[in-house]
Amino acid sequence: MSINWMSYCPSGLHDELIGPGGGARAAGRALIRHLSELGCAEIGVRQQAADLAIKVMGVTFTVYHQEEGSIDRAWPLDIIPRIISSKEWHRIAAGLKQRVAALNHFINDVYHAQRIVKDGVFPLEIIASSKNFRPHCVGINPPQGVWAHICGTDLVRDKDGTVYVLEDNLRVPSGVSYMIENRQVVKRVLPELFENTAIQAVDDYPTQLHDMLESLSPRREGMPEIVVLTPGIYNSAYFEHSFLARQMGCELVEGRDLAVQDDCVFMQTIHGWKRVDVIYRRIDDDFLDPESFRTDSTLGIPGLMRAWAKGNVALANAPGAGVADDKLVYTYVPDMIRYYLKEDPILPNVPSWRCSEPKELDHVLQHLDSLVVKPVDGSGGYGMLMGPASTQRERSQFAIQLKAAPRNFIAQPVIQLSTVPTFVDDRIEPRHVDLRPFILSGPKTYVTTGGLTRVALREGSLVVNSSQGGGSKDTWIVDTEA
């Protein structure tokens, strides 16, 4: 069955591969031609091969199941890639580097002199009322002044083609392993495309991550002992924790493997206790150290914060980095870029209303039916109001919440996420996507080539989270000049 691209194009939306006239965009021309040659039936065969490869490779995200133990649900991948031209990517990567640099300046400033507050650029109340501000971190100097070593920034493209930053994930962002595995799978099932197209590689990430982590080691002599700290096998991102440990050749530890003595961290091995220098932790601040944070945490290591504060162990990301992972703080990032870097922001924020400011709250309350209202510390699409899809009753209930705690919400216009051709029910249809690139900050800043493209598999849906029926795509950065 041939593919009729003329009837494909979604009206009023921006498609990443197909232009308004039904023709392929420059960067996607080779792919579209190839897909047309294959036809739907053959694409279906390739998709099945990809599904099988994912099952056998054990690429999963974890769900706990009574009968099966902790089962891994197969990672959903749609084989039709999302393509970005290298020229555009170059600009986006620069924007991401700029943004993360400003965020790291900000976090360091928050835990030290708070110049940005004194200079009237950022209000003190926001820090004072932040759930992720950690008083334990005040005055601490992590190596290189970097707090958010690993950042996952979500990007979306609106119908006019503009790329916006939707949010910055500075705590324990996940997804990078799937970016790498997606590429492995797509290479297996569409090898002929890789022969004829210059697609930039993505598998450099673990090496870059390892180098960055190594640079944080407090001990200068010998090989630093780097570990990945996981909450355990039942965590939804366990696959990724294990993947990264494996790729970097370091131990995957749980809290119970570690102990603190004389303010140094040790792990229990069959040869006895061994000193640990750098911990890439995939546990939230709250659970990291029962002496400092949640006392009921069984995942953490008592005394870890002391060891970190004394500089005897490096933590990535640093505790307290989450203070900038707050959607109200997000609204100030363009100001931070101007303030700390004296530059104009390269990537715009999605226009946002701060409900903490009375005038803006009024505007939001009057336009609830056309806005998206989001909790500032939420993720995964939970706890928000989708104005255009809401009922009068839902809006009036939400308004009560909003007035009671305006600090906890921001509002944004609905972004009509761009689409990518996706193989659904033996046909190719447009589905909405976002993009999560990962940025590493150390002695140098590194941005992944592309990132993880998440796709909402249900028709018309804007929800891309894998916990809510989202899938994923391989992301290609392609040179169009070649």
Added chain:
Amino acid sequence: MLSRMAENVYWLARYLERAENTARLVNVNTNLLLDLPLEYRTGWQPLIDITGSRALFDRSEKRAEERDIVHFLIADLENPGSILASVRSARENARTLRDVLPNEVWEHLNELFMQIKEELPGGLNKRTRFKFLQRIIRGMQTLTGELEGTMSRSDAFTLLMLGRNLERTDMTSRIIDVRSAQRLPADSPEFATFDTLQWLNLLKSLSGYQMYRLSQRTRVSRSAVLDFVLRDAHFPRACLFCLKEVEQFLRALPRSDAVLFSLAGVRAFLDDAALETLDQPGLHELLDRLQLHLIVVHEGIAEAYFPPRAPSAQSQVQSSVADVKKAPVTAGHPAKHSPAATSR
């Protein structure tokens, strides 16, 4: 290597070996039963005791007949020693070990689990059972080969070999026990023929008939077979061979003196056994005591290399000496962690 990982890799090997040998166990019983005169057929009940799962079986709704017992041994996820449960446990452990295991081992184990689940009905059907079990044994042998052929001789490999050889010793003793459960009267006219046939079947179930022939160069006899499967130094499924392997790998580890000492005790016990004069109950008694010795070795390894057990788990494991004696040692599953700390 992390102590916790050491425990996991050790158990991974035990579970794999247990799955393979449970398949052998079911195979040998099937064959033995078919050859026996009807009036002496002991049925499937002895396998419940031999696998140390009497209490568990009696608690279940299952009836003591072939269909239910075979299901219990092959497919029952409630029975931690069943083939399916063992492979599942092996896979769960392997999931925590993906950084130390060769990737193809993980992929293969993953495939094997899915394959066994799919082919279960074939295992329950008498006609196709042999083929089903054969495929499992082959699959496990392939895994063993992949580990041998692609894994560095690291601490992880050492722990793997300890687990495999201890479990193999234990399971070989249990497979011999199937034979001791048969009480054919020695004065019956059929005795001589059937007795020989039965020992031959036992050797075959351990893939040991040919090797027995090469080493013993004599007709199949009870005491020669027992000597071979318990005390041969060259056949890789014989108890003594396995124990020698355990010893050799233990020497590669630090702080192994205490375990080596108890291991020497097991070897002396095997050496001293008067196999020629043992009657069937005496043989059963010997195998029981051998299994107890192996538990002591296991506990020595756990003490030296694994993370300390949580107090509650300890009391559970040690609750009754009788249980410990009979039940195969089973690892505690890791406690479920708080889902609240999930990353995004």
